[in-house]
Amino acid sequence: MKNVLLICQKELKSYFASPIAYAVMAIFGLIFGWVFFNASRDFVRFSFQSQMTGGGGQMNVNEQIIRPLLGFAGTIALFLVPMITMRLFAEEKRMGTVELLLTSPVKDIEIILGKWLGAMLLYLCVLFMSMINIALLFAWGKPDLKPVLVAYLGLILQGGTLLAIGALISTMTKNQIIAGIATFFISLLLWLLSWFTAFDSSATAQVVNYLSIVTHFENFGKGVLDSKDVVFYISMIFFSLFLTSRSLESLRWRA
Amino acid sequence: MIKVEGLTKRYARTVAVDNISFEVEKGQIVGFLGPNGAGKTTTMRVLTCFLPPTAGSASVAGFDVLEHPLEVKKRIGYLPETPPLYPEMEVTEYLRFVGKLKGIPSGDIGRRVDDVLGRCAIGDVRNKLIGKLSKGYRQRVGLAQAIIHNPDVLVLDEPTSGLDPKQIIEIRELLKSLAGEHTIILSTHILSEVEHSCEHVIIINQGKLVAIDSVANLTNRLRGAEAVAVVVDSDGGRPNASDVQQRLEQVPGVSRVVMKDTRDSRLCFEVESLQGRQVRADVARSVVNAGWALNELRPVGLSLEDVFLQLTAAEQTEAQKVQEGASK
Secondary structure, three states: OHHHHHHHHHHHHHHHHOHHHHHHHHHHHHHHHHHHHHHHHHHHHHHHHHHHHOOOOOOOHHHHHHHHHHHHHHHHHHHHHHHHHOOOOHHHHHHOOHHHHHOOOOOHHHHHHHHHHHHHHHHHHHHHHHHHHHHHHHHHOOOOHHHHHHHHHHHHHHHHHHHHHHHHHHOOOOOHHHHHHHHHHHHHHHHHHHHHOOOOOOHHHHHHHHHOOOHHHHHHHHOOOOHHHHHHHHHHHHHHHHHHHHHHHHHHHHO | OEEEEEEEEEOOOOEEEEEEEEEEOOOOEEEEEOOOOOOHHHHHHHHOOOOOOOEEEEEEOOEEOOOOHHHHHHHEEEEOOOOOOOOOOEHHHHHHHHHHHOOOOHHHHHHHHHHHHHHOOOHHHOOOEHHHOOHHHHHHHHHHHHHOOOOOEEEEEOOOOOOOHHHHHHHHHHHHHHEOOEEEEEEEOOHHHHHHHOOEEEEEEOOEEEEEEEHHHHHHOOOOOOEEEEEEEOEOOEOOHHHHHHHHHHOOOEEEEEEEEOHHHEEEEEEEEOOOOOOHHHHHHHHHHOOOOEEEEEEEOOOHHHHHHHHHHHHHHHHHHHHHHHHO
16 A cells, blocks of 8 residues: 555646646636536626516526536546546656566556556646536535435545556557547547447347446436446546556556 | 566567576575666566566566555665656655655655665765766665665665776765675676676576576686687588587597587587686697697687677577578
């Protein structure tokens, strides 16, 4: 456990020693802030209109601002995760520092967990940028807290899954760019699986649909905590990290 | 301290290390010598548990590299060919990280870091980013990283590459000061390196073990003694080779006569003298007095370099013979 924290700390330091951390946080903050601004402006405009015309639909901050926004945050994360994970192992392989890690009295799994945790903490920093905006809603309105927390849990689990997949791909190449691009397309594929099978109800389609990362976020977005979705994400994380450890071990055999 | 038995490492298409066995006693400095691609780095990677062996076994301090890798790793300090450095870290920050990674208790870290900073003479760059350091400094930070946890065994892959002559001497002195309490294996393809720093030398070539001996033995075998190439004309089998060899062996001061070649009706010999004896004049006189035609007489320079080349060449011709025999 000590080693996991040590490696995690080292990863986090090197994220913040390079422009990656700041770039990722800034990009996310900008896009999210802009979308947030538009969503809130529209919400205010509609609520004036419905007041003036009298009656109309029930206005709800949770349903009309927070839920689409956090769903959108997940989409941006899809683009940002490859930037976070691409260097995890590819960089160490290119610099030869992987030799230091693998010849130190540390278990492979400790290295992997440390690195994944480091990437996870940066991802949390990125999500924190969105919390600033969401906090404004709490300052000026009275949204429900629980669905927001559940949606954030969903974002964290979804991000963790993508980060684990990214870590796996990063062990497979020395080239960061290739690792980043491959991670992006595989995440995109897992994202789009639900589109392919949207109007199909066969058994295969349902399995494919189950594998789609986005379908499992839908419930979290609504504020529904379903163990089925939690199990999906956690098992995806375990499976990817397990494959990562296999891939790292194969590095020793092939080297 | 280090025991390697029948070690073989095969990659997809090539055999990098072929059935190597050797032992290293505690406190020795051993030079691992071989041309590029001989299998030095592969052997070192097996010893440091980076690569598993295909066959055979290796153990460090009694722990097998496959069965107890963590125990082995705790006892080994390893400097790979390219020092494993993080360019975005400062020197002390990096050394603290490696120290913790190697399991030094956090109370001792500061003391250990100061110690290796002094030993490797990198105190003046302690707060610099590693990415900004010159090659020589990087190499020394790499060395500092290898010795920070005071390991029993040091494995250094070409520790002096990229250093200037003054730094090379400093590293040699550092290695000498580390010997005794540490067992050191260092690889190199520079022979003078071995002559200067090592007590024992292991020569490998094309994955095969060629020689294990003390440096003193290997060099003394030829150093200081004279070696002369002698070529005698032979017309229709006269004089015959064994006669010439016998006569040369009787020349005072000659320790060894080696028959080299008998092409083109010429008999080529290499005559080695005893330590500190000049035999050229006597050899010439002896050949001429016998009425033979002395075609050539020239001194052959002998150094560890020649020993090395001879050993590796002999190994190759033997291997060729074996192959030819097998193909017949």
